Amino acid sequence: MSQNDPIASLISLLSRLPGIGKRTAARLAFHVLEGDAQYAEALGRALGTIHDEVTQCERCGNYGAESRCTICQDPRRDGSVICVVAKVPDLIALEALGTFRGRYHVLHGLLAPLDGVGPDQLPLDALERRIAEEKVKEIIIATPLNVEGEATALFVAETLSSSPVRVSRIAAGVPHGGELEFTDQVTLGRALEDRRAVR
Amino acid sequence: MSQNDPIASLISLLSRLPGIGKRTAARLAFHVLEGDAQYAEALGRALGTIHDEVTQCERCGNYGAESRCTICQDPRRDGSVICVVAKVPDLIALEALGTFRGRYHVLHGLLAPLDGVGPDQLPLDALERRIAEEKVKEIIIATPLNVEGEATALFVAETLSSSPVRVSRIAAGVPHGGELEFTDQVTLGRALEDRRAVR
Numbered sequence A, B: 001m002s003q004n005d006p007i008a009s010l011i012s013l014l015s016r017l018p019g020i021g022k023r024t025a026a027r028l029a030f031h032v033l034e035g036d037a038q039y040a041e042a043l044g045r046a047l048g049t050i051h052d053e054v055t056q057c058e059r060c061g062n063y064g065a066e067s068r069c070t071i072c073q074d075p076r077r078d079g080s081v082i083c084v085v086a087k088v089p090d091l092i093a094l095e096a097l098g099t100f101r102g103r104y105h106v107l108h109g110l111l112a113p114l115d116g117v118g119p120d121q122l123p124l125d126a127l128e129r130r131i132a133e134e135k136v137k138e139i140i141i142a143t144p145l146n147v148e149g150e151a152t153a154l155f156v157a158e159t160l161s162s163s164p165v166r167v168s169r170i171a172a173g174v175p176h177g178g179e180l181e182f183t184d185q186v187t188l189g190r191a192l193e194d195r196r197a198v199r
Helices: A006-014 A022-034 A037-053 A088-097 A124-133 A147-159 A185-193 B006-014 B022-034 B037-053 B088-097 B124-133 B147-159 B185-193
Strands: A078-085 A102-106 A138-141 A166-169 B078-085 B102-106 B138-141 B166-169
Touching: A006 A022, A006 B037, A022 A037, A022 B037, A022 B088, A037 B006, A037 B022, A037 B037, A078 A088, A078 A124, A088 A102, A088 B022, A102 A124, A102 A138, A124 A147, A138 A147, A147 A166, B006 B022, B022 B037, B078 B088, B078 B124, B088 B102, B102 B124, B102 B138, B124 B147, B138 B147, B147 B166
Parallel strands: A078 A102, A078 A138, A138 A166, B078 B102, B078 B138, B138 B166
Antiparallel strands: none
16 A cells, blocks of 8 residues: 555544554554445544534533533523533533532633643633622532642632632542552542541 | 434444443543544544545455555566455555565455355455466465464365465464463464474
C-alpha cells in the first residue's frame, strides 16, 4: 500500500484517540473495513455530526439536543441545590446514583494555570447569576479530589464567599471496601480529620 | 440526556468495535465531543468512506486504491513466488519484515465449517488461475498456526496437489526468546519433529 492511502490515514486518525495505540488503531481499521459497510457509514456519520447535533445547555453546560438540557427542563428537579462538576461524565456518574434530585453546573474544565486555564475560563459568573435567579440554597462542589479539583473547589468556594448560599464539598475519605493498611496517607489523614459522629 | 440522544447512539456504535467496552466507548465519545470538531469530522469522514475508497486488488485480494494493488503493480516483485495469507494485516506483518520479494494471495478468511465458511468461500480457483498465468514456481502457505489456519493450509495444499508448483508452509516452532520450560507441548513436539540440520 502507498504512503498516502485511506487505510493509513484512518489508522492515523484512530490512533489519536485516548488509549488507542498504533496497533489497536490498525486492528479497528481492518475490523471496520472487513465488516459491514453500513456500520462503517453509521459510525462515521455519528462521529462526523456529533459536534453539530449536541449542544451545551445554555444554563448548566450539560450536553443535550436542545438549548436547555433534559435535567434543566425537568420540573421535578429541585432547583434550590446545584452540584458543580468538572465535566459531563462526572454528571452522568452522579445521575447513575439516582439519589441527587437537584440540578448541575458543569465547569467543562478545572483550574490549571500551567495549561493556561485560569479563573476566567470557568463559568462562575453564570453560576453566580443562577444563584440569584433560581433561588439556590446550596452549592455542592463535586470537582475531583485531585490537585486541580481541590484548587478549583477552593476557588469556587471563595468566589461564592459573599453569596448567601450554603457551599459544601463532597466528602474525602477511605473508599468503600478500602483497607486502611493500603490507603495513602493523604486519604487516611482526611478520613480521620473529617470523621463523623456515630452516636 | 434522553434515551435516544446522539451521544448515546455514538457510544453504542463505538462499543461494537472489538475490544471497546461500554466504558471505553463513553470515554472515546466524550473525548471526541470535548475536542476539536474538525478532528471529529475528519475521523467520521475517514470511517464513512473507507469502504468506498478502498478496493480489493482484483488479482491478489490486497487492499488498495486501484484495481491492482501496489505490490501487484510493482515490476520489481518476484511473480514466481506467491505467499498465501488469511488476511491483509498478515500481509502487512510480512511486508514489515522487508525480506519477502514475491507476491501475495489473500484468502480473506479461513476454513471454518461451523461458521459456514466452506471451501467455496476461499478464492482458490483464482489462485490456480494465477499459477497457470503468472509462471508461479512456489506457493508459500502462511495461514496462522491455529486449528483453522492449519486446516486451511492442508486444504490449499490438497487443492494444488496436481499443480506443478512447489508448495511450502511457514515453519512451526518455539518462538524467538521462548523458554522450552514454558512452551506448550504441541509447539515443542513440532519444533522437535521439524528440527533442521546445523552441520
